[in-house]
Amino acid sequence: MHDAPIVIFDSGLGGTSILREIIIRLPSENIIYLADSINAPYGEKPKSEIIRLSQKNTDLALQFGAKIIVVACNTATTNAIYVLRKTYNVPFVGIEPAIKPAALNTKTKRIGILATKGTLSSELFQHTSQTFAKDTKVVEVIGKNIVEAVESGTLDNPIFIESLKKQVQIFIDENIDVLVLGCTHYPYIIPILKQLLPETIKIIDSGYAVAKQTENVLKAKNLKNTSEKIGSLKIFTNKLNQSIIQKLNPNFDLENIIFKEF
Numbered sequence: 601m602h603d604a605p606i607v608i609f610d611s612g613l614g615g616t617s618i619l620r621e622i623i624i625r626l627p628s629e630n631i632i633y634l635a636d637s638i639n640a641p642y643g644e645k646p647k648s649e650i651i652r653l654s655q656k657n658t659d660l661a662l663q664f665g666a667k668i669i670v671v672a673c674n675t676a677t678t679n680a681i682y683v684l685r686k687t688y689n690v691p692f693v694g695i696e697p698a699i700k701p702a703a704l705n706t707k708t709k710r711i712g713i714l715a716t717k718g719t720l721s722s723e724l725f726q727h728t729s730q731t732f733a734k735d736t737k738v739v740e741v742i743g744k745n746i747v748e749a750v751e752s753g754t755l756d757n758p759i760f761i762e763s764l765k766k767q768v769q770i771f772i773d774e775n776i777d778v779l780v781l782g783c784t785h786y787p788y789i790i791p792i793l794k795q796l797l798p799e800t801i802k803i804i805d806s807g808y809a810v811a812k813q814t815e816n817v818l819k820a821k822n823l824k825n826t827s828e829k830i831g832s833l834k835i836f837t838n839k840l841n842q843s844i845i846q847k848l849n850p851n852f853d854l855e856n857i858i859f860k861e862f
Contacts, residue, residue: 602825605630605832606814607666609657612640612751613841614785615672616849618695621811622670623833626818630831632664634862637839641747642675643716643783650718654680658688660862666690667823670814674715674782678722691821693814696724697782698804700732705802706778712739712771712801715782716747725782739774741767743783750785753844755792764789765796772798781805788848836860 606629608619619633634657642650654676661669668691671677671684677694685692697719702711711733719725720740729738744767749760771779779801781787787805794803818824825831835845835857842857 601667601823603630603827604665604667604823605632606668606670607632607634607661607664608670608672609634609636609661609676610672610784611642611653611676612637612747612785613845613848614747614750614783614788615670616835616845616852617784617787617805618670618672618807618810620849621807622814625811625815626825626831628825628827628829628831630825631833632661632666633833633835634660635835635837635839635841635845636862637751637837637841640751641716641785642673643718643747645718647679647718650676651680651683654684655687656862658684662688662690668693668814668817668821670810671695672784672810674784675718675722678719678724691817691823693810693817695784695806695810696728697780698806698809699728699738699780702778702780702804703733703736705804706736706776708775708777709735710737710739710774710776712741712774712776712779713782714741714743714768714779714786717742719782737774739771739776741770743767743786746789747783747785750788750848751841751844753841753847755789761792764792768793768796771801776801778802778804834858836862838862
């Protein structure tokens with residue numbers, strides 16, 4: 601099982617921001633990434649559909665022999681991971697907005713959350729927010745067309761940038777000093793956000809924490825690959841967007857990006 605792959609899935613390309621962190625932290629691991637781009641975004645879908653898609657991705661991950669599955673999607677984690685853990689006999693690592701570190705780091709006692717509708721409306725998000733930010737004002741904003749811009753490779757579109765500017769203005773108006781990115785697609789807009797927001801606003805995403813937790817679970821279950829060789833990487837997408845994947849992450853070899861219906 602040590603050589604078995606880590607399988608990561610997301611509603612498209614956003615989870616490649618998590619994939620990047622896992623590769624850095626666990627270079628010897630064999631990794632398979634499943635980009636369910638044909639069904640992106642999950643954030644606007646009903647909970648039952650999010651669960652169904654998460655189970656579909658998990659079934660494919662197990663066909664690939666996954667030793668651990670990383671749900672690299674905030675919406676899937678907050679709406680479906682409890683079902684996955686009850687249904688399947690494999691370790692899962694999920695991802696949810698980093699509210700706790702944001703609440704610990706804010707000086708103004710005002711933090712912002714930029715996330716999908718599916719994440720912000722989930723019971724898990726509400727519980728986490730009430731538990732760790734009860735003494736902090738949480739300014740929630742549903743991201744509009746951000747996932748679509750990442751998936752289509754149009755982040756430099758002036759119309760999109762102007763739309764994003766209007767979306768994040770409330771964070772400036774509310775005097776937040778920490779912004780949590782509650783979707784794995786959103787780290788790809790950090791360069792734009794840094795242009796639109798004051799330098800006083802710290803931006804937090806969960807990539808490092810997820811990679812660290814993945815390593816912790818592998819060690820705890822004696823599943824970590826101890827080889828000194830660099831592990832393999834395969835990226836499966838059910839939508840023809842190989843060039844966009846490489847554009848987001850130039851280090852990903854096009855030969856490792858494979859189209860597959862799932």
